[in-house]
Amino acid sequence: MQIRDLPYSDPGAPDVRSGFRLLLWLGRMQLGGQLKALGWGVLQLASIASFPAVAGLAVTAVVHNSGSDLALAGAAMAVVTVAVTVGDTMLHRVAVTNWITAAARIQQLLARRTAALGATLTRRVAAGEVVAVSTGDIERIGWCVEAVSRFSAALLTTLGVCAALVVYQPQLGLLACAGMLALALTVLPLLPRATRRADTQRERAGRATELAADTVAGLRVLRGIGGEDLFLDRYRRASQQVRHAAVRTARMWSFIEALQVALPGLLLVGVVWYGARLALDGRIAVGELVMVYGAVSFLLLPLQLFGEFAMSYSFSRPSATRAARVLGLRRPGEDHGAARADIPKEEGKVQAPPAETRAPVGLYDPGTGLHAPPGQLTAVVCGDPDAAGRLAERLGGHPASEADVCDGSDTEAWAGSDTADLEGKDAAVQDRRDAAVLGGSDGEPGEADQTGAVHPEADRTGGGEERAAPASVLLDGVPLDGMPLEQARxxxxxxxxxxxxxxxxxxxxxxxPSSGQVTSAQALEAAQCGDVLKALVQGSPDADGDPMRARITERGRSLSGGQRQRLALARSLLTDPEVLILDEPTSAVDSHTEARIARELVKLRSGRTTVVFSSSPLLLDRADRVVFVDGSAAAVTGTHRQLLHSDAAYRAVVTREPQGAAPVRAGRRTKAAHTEGVESA
Structure with a gap:
C-alpha cells in the first residue's frame, strides 16, 4: 500500500477485542510493508555492523604493511558505505509509509464508525475522548506500527553480532552479551510506571480539550450571564493539571533515556578495559581489539531502537485500547443489518424510486405505539421533554442503547459499562427483536408482539410491569434496524x-443529496430565511450580493439561534426524504415566523410523511394528527383542538397550565387562533 493509494477502498474489519489485538491486526494488514521495512532495516544495520570488521582488517593490513589488503579493506569500506546509505534511505521511506497508512486506516475506520453511530456516539463516548482518539491516539498507533519493523531488524542484527562476537572472541563476546541483557532488564521495570504517567497525562488533556470545546460552544451564553471568568478559571486549573502530568511524564522518560546513555557507556568502558588487558597480555591482536570495540559500540544503536520501541508500545497500547473501544461500539441491529446488506436493492420494500413516482411510506414504533401514517404531518408531544430527542433518534433508526428504554436507574450502569458489556446487551436486544412479531407490510400497527412493546391501546402507566426492549421501528413494515445503513439513512x-x-x-x-423535487429557493422560502440571506450578504463583502456565495462561519456562530435553526430546516427540506423527522424545529424563532413556517411546511411536505416533535400550538394546530406520548407509550391521538378539550395531561403540557385546570372553551382564543387572526387580517 502506497500513500498515493489512500484512502482505502476497504479498510477491513478490525479486531477490537483489545488494544493489543488491534495492534496485531494492523500488523497483519500491513504485512507486506512490514517485511519490506524489515529487509531494508537488516541491510542498514548489518552494513553498520560490518564497519568494525572492515576497520579491523584495515588496521591489520597496516600492521602487516600489506598494500593489497589495505586496498581490499578500502573497497569493502566503500561498498559498506553505499549499503548503509541505500538501506537507511529505503528504511525511512517504507517506515514512514507504514506509519501514515496505519494512521490513515484507523482514521478511516473511526470516520465510518462515527457515521454509523451518528448522534448516538457522544452518548456512549465523551466528545473529548473522540477528539483525542482521532488525533493524538492515531499518531501513537502509527508510531508503534512504524517502530515494529525497525525493532525486528535491530533484534535480528543484535543476535547476529552477539553470536559473531562469541565465536570470534568468546571472552569479550560473552561479556558484551551479558551486559546487553542486563541493560534491557534494567530499563523494562520502569516502562509500566512511565506508561501510567503518560496515560494520566492523556486523560487530563482529553478533559481539558472537552472543557475548552464546551466553553467555546457556549461562549455567547457565558458572556450573557457573565460566566467567562468562571469557565476561564476552570480551564486554567485543567491546563495546569495537564502541565503537571506532562512534567511528571517527561521526568520519567528522561530518566529512562539517561539510563540508556549511562549504562551502555559503562558497558563500553568495561569491555575496552578488559580487551586492553587481553591485548597487553598478547592474547588478542590490536586489530581484533578494534573490531570488538567497534562491534560493542554498534550494539548501542540497537539498544536505542529497543528503547524507542518500548516507548512507542507503552504510549500506543492505551491509545489502541481507546480506539478499539470506540471502534467496537455498535448501534442496535447493526449486525443484523450487515447480514442483510447483500440483498439486491430491487427486492427491498423501501428502496427509493424516482421522486415523482414514489408512494409515501408510514412509520411505526412498536416500543411506544407511535404511528405516523403515510403522507401525513404527525405532531408528537412528549410529557418528558428529554424523551423527545431520544424518541426522534429512535425513529431515525439509531437509538443510543437499550438504556433508552430502561428506567432511570439503569442509565448510569449503562454509562459505566465497558464495550464488551454494551455489545452483549445490544446482542440481547437484537435477539429479542428478531423474535418479535412485527406489523403488517403497509406500516400499520399490528397485534401485540412478543417483545412486550406497548401499543396505542395500552394503558399509559404500563401496569407497573417490567418492559422488555422494544422491537425495531418499522418503515412500511420493514424493520429499520435491519435495513442496510445507507438505505435507512x-x-x-x-x-x-x-x-x-x-x-x-x-x-x-x-x-x-436530494430528490430534486424541492429547489433551494423553495426550501429557503418555506423556512422563512429571507432575513437570514440578507444578514449573510451583509456579512460577506466577497459575495457580491449573491446569498449563495455568502460564507457561513464555523457552526454558524455569526448568526442568531433562530437564524441557524431556519437554515438547518431549509437544508432538511431540500433533502426531501421519504420520512422527515424534526425535533423542535422552531423553538428559537418568534411566533409570527413560526406560524408562517408551519403553514409553508404543510404545503411543501404535502403528500410526504413528516413527524414534528413540538409543544407549540402554532405547529400542532397545522398537523394532520397529534400524538401525545406520556411516559413510554403513545397515550392519545387526535387533532390539536380535540386533545385540548379531551385530555388534561396534554392540555397541561401544551398550555403550561396545571393539570386540573378547566378545558379550553370554544370561545377561548389560543396562541394559534390569535396568530391565524393576525394573518387573516
Whole structure:
C-alpha cells in the first residue's frame, strides 16, 4: 500500500477485542510493508555492523604493511558505505509509509464508525475522548506500527553480532552479551510506571480539550450571564493539571533515556578495559581489539531502537485500547443489518424510486405505539421533554442503547459499562427483536408482539410491569434496524433540536443529496430565511450580493439561534426524504415566523410523511394528527383542538397550565387562533 493509494477502498474489519489485538491486526494488514521495512532495516544495520570488521582488517593490513589488503579493506569500506546509505534511505521511506497508512486506516475506520453511530456516539463516548482518539491516539498507533519493523531488524542484527562476537572472541563476546541483557532488564521495570504517567497525562488533556470545546460552544451564553471568568478559571486549573502530568511524564522518560546513555557507556568502558588487558597480555591482536570495540559500540544503536520501541508500545497500547473501544461500539441491529446488506436493492420494500413516482411510506414504533401514517404531518408531544430527542433518534433508526428504554436507574450502569458489556446487551436486544412479531407490510400497527412493546391501546402507566426492549421501528413494515445503513439513512432523515452548520458558503451548505423535487429557493422560502440571506450578504463583502456565495462561519456562530435553526430546516427540506423527522424545529424563532413556517411546511411536505416533535400550538394546530406520548407509550391521538378539550395531561403540557385546570372553551382564543387572526387580517 502506497500513500498515493489512500484512502482505502476497504479498510477491513478490525479486531477490537483489545488494544493489543488491534495492534496485531494492523500488523497483519500491513504485512507486506512490514517485511519490506524489515529487509531494508537488516541491510542498514548489518552494513553498520560490518564497519568494525572492515576497520579491523584495515588496521591489520597496516600492521602487516600489506598494500593489497589495505586496498581490499578500502573497497569493502566503500561498498559498506553505499549499503548503509541505500538501506537507511529505503528504511525511512517504507517506515514512514507504514506509519501514515496505519494512521490513515484507523482514521478511516473511526470516520465510518462515527457515521454509523451518528448522534448516538457522544452518548456512549465523551466528545473529548473522540477528539483525542482521532488525533493524538492515531499518531501513537502509527508510531508503534512504524517502530515494529525497525525493532525486528535491530533484534535480528543484535543476535547476529552477539553470536559473531562469541565465536570470534568468546571472552569479550560473552561479556558484551551479558551486559546487553542486563541493560534491557534494567530499563523494562520502569516502562509500566512511565506508561501510567503518560496515560494520566492523556486523560487530563482529553478533559481539558472537552472543557475548552464546551466553553467555546457556549461562549455567547457565558458572556450573557457573565460566566467567562468562571469557565476561564476552570480551564486554567485543567491546563495546569495537564502541565503537571506532562512534567511528571517527561521526568520519567528522561530518566529512562539517561539510563540508556549511562549504562551502555559503562558497558563500553568495561569491555575496552578488559580487551586492553587481553591485548597487553598478547592474547588478542590490536586489530581484533578494534573490531570488538567497534562491534560493542554498534550494539548501542540497537539498544536505542529497543528503547524507542518500548516507548512507542507503552504510549500506543492505551491509545489502541481507546480506539478499539470506540471502534467496537455498535448501534442496535447493526449486525443484523450487515447480514442483510447483500440483498439486491430491487427486492427491498423501501428502496427509493424516482421522486415523482414514489408512494409515501408510514412509520411505526412498536416500543411506544407511535404511528405516523403515510403522507401525513404527525405532531408528537412528549410529557418528558428529554424523551423527545431520544424518541426522534429512535425513529431515525439509531437509538443510543437499550438504556433508552430502561428506567432511570439503569442509565448510569449503562454509562459505566465497558464495550464488551454494551455489545452483549445490544446482542440481547437484537435477539429479542428478531423474535418479535412485527406489523403488517403497509406500516400499520399490528397485534401485540412478543417483545412486550406497548401499543396505542395500552394503558399509559404500563401496569407497573417490567418492559422488555422494544422491537425495531418499522418503515412500511420493514424493520429499520435491519435495513442496510445507507438505505435507512436515505429513507429517514432526523433533524435534532441543535443542528450543526459547517463552515463554508451557503451553496456548499445546501449541497446535500436530494430528490430534486424541492429547489433551494423553495426550501429557503418555506423556512422563512429571507432575513437570514440578507444578514449573510451583509456579512460577506466577497459575495457580491449573491446569498449563495455568502460564507457561513464555523457552526454558524455569526448568526442568531433562530437564524441557524431556519437554515438547518431549509437544508432538511431540500433533502426531501421519504420520512422527515424534526425535533423542535422552531423553538428559537418568534411566533409570527413560526406560524408562517408551519403553514409553508404543510404545503411543501404535502403528500410526504413528516413527524414534528413540538409543544407549540402554532405547529400542532397545522398537523394532520397529534400524538401525545406520556411516559413510554403513545397515550392519545387526535387533532390539536380535540386533545385540548379531551385530555388534561396534554392540555397541561401544551398550555403550561396545571393539570386540573378547566378545558379550553370554544370561545377561548389560543396562541394559534390569535396568530391565524393576525394573518387573516
Amino acid at each position: 436515505a429513507a429517514v432523515l432526523v433533524q435534532d433540536k441543535d443542528p450543526v452548520l459547517l463552515s463554508g458558503t451557503l451553496a456548499e451548505l445546501l449541497d446535500v
